[in-house]
Amino acid sequence: xxxxxxxxxxxxxxxxxxxxxxxxxxxxxxxxxxxxxxxxxxxxxxxxxxxxxxxxxxxxxxxxxxxxxxxxxxxxxxxxxxxxxxxxxxxxxxxxxxxxxxxxxxxxxx
Amino acid sequence: xxxxxxxxxxxxxxxxxxxxxxxxxxxxxxxxxxxxxxxxxxxxxxxxxxxxxxxxxxxxxxxxxxxxxxxxxxxxxxxxxxxxxxxxxxxxxxxxxxxxxxxxxxxxxx
DNA sequence: ATATTTGTTCGTAATTTCACGAACTACGAA
DNA sequence: TTCGTAGTTCGTGAAATTACGAACAAATAT
Numbered sequence: 326x327x328x329x330x331x332x333x334x335x336x337x338x339x340x341x342x343x344x345x346x347x348x349x350x351x352x353x354x355x356x357x358x359x360x361x362x363x364x365x366x367x368x369x370x371x372x373x374x375x376x377x378x379x380x381x382x383x384x385x386x387x388x389x390x391x392x393x394x395x396x397x398x399x400x401x402x403x404x405x406x407x408x409x410x411x412x413x414x415x416x417x418x419x420x421x422x423x424x425x426x427x428x429x430x431x432x433x434x435x
Numbered sequence: 436x437x438x439x440x441x442x443x444x445x446x447x448x449x450x451x452x453x454x455x456x457x458x459x460x461x462x463x464x465x466x467x468x469x470x471x472x473x474x475x476x477x478x479x480x481x482x483x484x485x486x487x488x489x490x491x492x493x494x495x496x497x498x499x500x501x502x503x504x505x506x507x508x509x510x511x512x513x514x515x516x517x518x519x520x521x522x523x524x525x526x527x528x529x530x531x532x533x534x535x536x537x538x539x540x541x542x543x544x545x
Numbered sequence: 546a547t548a549t550t551t552g553t554t555c556g557t558a559a560t561t562t563c564a565c566g567a568a569c570t571a572c573g574a575a
Numbered sequence: 576t577t578c579g580t581a582g583t584t585c586g587t588g589a590a591a592t593t594a595c596g597a598a599c600a601a602a603t604a605t
Binding site: 377384385399402 | 580581582583584585
């Protein structure tokens with residue numbers, strides 16, 4: 326049995342989504358989109374403490390990870406969640422996060 | 436109003452947890468611990484396609500992020516979830532992931 | 546006392562991430 | 576056509592990530 330197979334595609338996908346969420350700016354954008362359906366990157370630039378080229382990189386990462394999608398609404402770009410993949414992220418990450426916590430045999434860290 | 440304040444401590448904490456989950460090996464370990472209460476790093480080394488020093492680094496990252504804790508059980512080390520922080524991760528990430536998906540005005544990506 | 550087991554730390558190297566400013570593209574408005 | 580607005584891409588640099596093997600530390604076993 327190949328060692329590598331222990332890591333399933335689901336582990337990889339879940340990790341990919343988690344990695345995309347692994348930055349405060351990107352977490353902010355995702356939270357916003359989970360609550361407000363869409364946003365414009367211009368508005369984000371005005372609010373966030375980074376310049377537009379940096380924001381563009383973060384949005385690209387979210388796009389590459391499949392979590393958001395952009396639609397041209399000239400001259401701006403409207404962003405919203407990629408619903409299909411967002412559901413997958415909910416499922417994959419939820420499977421891990423929402424598993425009932427077991428009684429562990431490690432001493433508690435107070 | 437300071438731009439930087441837009442990013443809350445909760446965004447930062449959630450991103451920190453997500454980042455720690457953002458690698459297939461670490462995702463595997465967390466999934467294992469969410470289902471089986473504890474594990475030994477020696478057993479992981481035998482199963483995972485990385486050498487022990489690399490595994491040690493990944494476990495350290497999970498520890499530094501607060502998601503797991505280790506207890507010496509000489510000559511081995513027993514790892515389990517840090518329940519308190521795991522619950523926090525469930526809450527913070529759940530708040531974002533489990534928000535009901537809104538009807539978006541972006542065209543669907545089929 | 547010496548060897549074995551278990552895991553961490555160190556040194557190294559390749560790659561990726563993050564951030565910025567400057568330059569560029571695309572579009573609509575004047 | 577020329578100008579302004581909205582974003583992306585490019586070039587750069589600093590720092591972090593990922594991985595490995597070698598060396599080390601700590602405890603147990605022989």
